[in-house]
Amino acid sequence: MLDINYIIENKEIVIKKLLVKNFESKEIIEELELLNKKRKIIIKELEYKRSEINNISKKIGELFKEKKIQDAAKLKEESVNIKNSFGDMESNLFNIENKINDKILRIPNIPEESVKNQTENEIIKEKNKKINITEESLPHWELIKKFKLVDFELGNKITGSGFPVYTNKGAKLQRSLINFFLEENIKAGYEEIIPPLLVNKESAFGTGQIPDKDEVMYHIERDNFYLIPTSEVPVTNILRDKTLEKENLPIKYTSYTPCFRREAGSYGKDVRGLNRIHQFDKVEIVQITNPETSYKTLQEMVNHIEGILMKLELPYRILRLCGKDLSFASSLTYDFEVYSAVQKKWLEVSSVSNFETFQSNRLNLKMKSKSKKTLCHTLNGSSLALPRIVAAMLENNQQKNKIGLPKELQKYTGFEFIEK
RNA sequence: GGAGGAAUGGCAGAGUGGUCGAAUGCGGCGGUCUUGAAAACCGUUGUACCGCGAGGUACCGGGGGUUCGAAUCCCUCUUCCUCCGCCA
Numbered sequence: 001m002l003d004i005n006y007i008i009e010n011k012e013i014v015i016k017k018l019l020v021k022n023f024e025s026k027e028i029i030e031e032l033e034l035l036n037k038k039r040k041i042i043i044k045e046l047e048y049k050r051s052e053i054n055n056i057s058k059k060i061g062e063l064f065k066e067k068k069i070q071d072a073a074k075l076k077e078e079s080v081n082i083k084n085s086f087g088d089m090e091s092n093l094f095n096i097e098n099k100i101n102d103k104i105l106r107i108p109n110i111p112e113e114s115v116k117n118q119t120e121n122e123i124i125k126e127k128n129k130k131i132n133i134t135e136e137s138l139p140h141w142e143l144i145k146k147f148k149l150v151d152f153e154l155g156n157k158i159t160g161s162g163f164p165v166y167t168n169k170g171a172k173l174q175r176s177l178i179n180f181f182l183e184e185n186i187k188a189g190y191e192e193i194i195p196p197l198l199v200n201k202e203s204a205f206g207t208g209q210i211p212d213k214d215e216v217m218y219h220i221e222r223d224n225f226y227l228i229p230t231s232e233v234p235v236t237n238i239l240r241d242k243t244l245e246k247e248n249l250p251i252k253y254t255s256y257t258p259c260f261r262r263e264a265g266s267y268g269k270d271v272r273g274l275n276r277i278h279q280f281d282k283v284e285i286v287q288i289t290n291p292e293t294s295y296k297t298l299q300e301m302v303n304h305i306e307g308i309l310m311k312l313e314l315p316y317r318i319l320r321l322c323g324k325d326l327s328f329a330s331s332l333t334y335d336f337e338v339y340s341a342v343q344k345k346w347l348e349v350s351s352v353s354n355f356e357t358f359q360s361n362r363l364n365l366k367m368k369s370k371s372k373k374t375l376c377h378t379l380n381g382s383s384l385a386l387p388r389i390v391a392a393m394l395e396n397n398q399q400k401n402k403i404g405l406p407k408e409l410q411k412y413t414g415f416e417f418i419e420k
Numbered sequence: 421g422g423a424g425g426a427a428u429g430g431c432a433g434a435g436u437g438g439u440c441g442a443a444u445g446c447g448g449c450g451g452u453c454u455u456g457a458a459a460a461c462c463g464u465u466g467u468a469c470c471g472c473g474a475g476g477u478a479c480c481g482g483g484g485g486u487u488c489g490a491a492u493c494c495c496u497c498u499u500c501c502u503c504c505g506c507c508a
Binding site: 051061079 | 477487
């Protein structure tokens with residue numbers, strides 16, 4: 001959520017920058033400006049009247065002490081009159097503030113300076129795309145059947161489409177990847193968190209999932225909880241309504257959780273196999289930083305994730321997202337994709353973003369230095385999302401009757417190959 | 421799930437209708453003293469909003485109500501504690 005005063009004071013710049021995200025904001029900002037003026041006028045009058053009532057009440061108190069009951073009764077009447085003159089002011093103010101809120105929540109975050117108004121994502125780096133596959137090479141959805149790693153039919157039976165059952169070495173591979181990612185993150189100074197998988201609406205609001213994107217989340221009506229679409233939600237909300245000491249920053253959290261996404265309406269060949277499912281495993285990294293250093297932090301996170309992908313010996317590329325592809329809350333995002341040789345497709349496995357103050361403003365997450373309080377910057381990234389890593393790894397490393405695993409991962413799996 | 425109790429500033433803890441935005445202690449910040457530090461002493465110390473400013477308004481778990489006036493009374497929700505029940 002952007003700050004209303006900032007929007008109004010920097011109207012022209014904000015409008016221009018939001019166009020980079022393909023968001024036309026002129027009208028909405030002008031409406032905001034008008035509403036804000038109305039708001040201030042009402043507040044001024046209302047607070048003046050309230051202060052009058054407060055004064056009268058004080059006098060009444062004194063008169064009561066002096067037993068001047070009649071004088072007090074007179075003042076009471078006066079006070080009631082003032083209160084009656086409020087009219088609809090209070091409800092008007094309430095309505096205006098609601099309208100302001102609604103509008104401001106519809107405005108996306110401002111993209112970072114270097115994001116240009118282009119529709120092409122910039123490829124920052126591309127590594128090791130050459131893979132030895134043959135005519136007989138299978139896509140991962142065939143491989144997982146052949147080697148009995150993941151059972152989608154079983155998931156259909158137990159739950160429904162998009163809830164795979166990992167079996168045997170497929171299950172062990174999941175657990176090994178999770179451990180590998182967590183250990184890499186912990187080595188890099190991240191504190192491990194196991195958060196709740198269900199969150200309340202305040203938490204979903206804090207990181208920006210509601211009101212705009214509530215259709216991606218499963219919602220438990222009876223208790224009004226949401227299943228988390230990413231551990232970013234509970235983990236970032238650890239610090240909701242906190243003021244942190246400047247010298248305690250940055251705060252670095254890592255967390256493995258299953259993630260639940262409704263992915264309404266997406267069926268077809270793009271979602272075959274592990275490409276897109278309703279429940280998947282992901283390890284996340286989150287950082288809360290001093291606003292002055294957040295872009296340095298973003299780079300550090302990108303380097304860290306790149307290091308993990310290198311250890312997995314997967315072909316990958318890093319994209320710097322264009323304005324059009326930036327998410328609602330993000331100022332700058334780098335996407336990581338791994339190459340899936342049989343599908344001949346790049347698969348997104350991580351998205352690393354700096355949200356600047358967009359989340360912290362909703363979260364009321366501040367930093368204190370000397371006597372000054374300022375909003376922190378929040379950042380997060382996947383390190384990493386498992387299904388597509390598994391898909392690419394299986395496809396790229398397949399041999400005749402087995403699938404090889406990267407050395408670094410073997411320490412965790414305890415086996416070098418997946419065999420029949 | 422049932423019965424009872426509680427929620428106050430960074431923390432601890434007073435306050436049960438009127439100079440209470442809130443005593444006191446601890447902590448924090450500034451100072452005196454000291455070669456330096458500690459101790460002691462003095463001062464200071466919440467947030468948001470409106471206003472050029474003086475100043476004002478709101479906030480004592482959340483929401484609503486009673487009243488001229490609410491931390492204090494009433495309703496409701498949430499969370500915590502004690503007891504009972506159930507339970508991995």
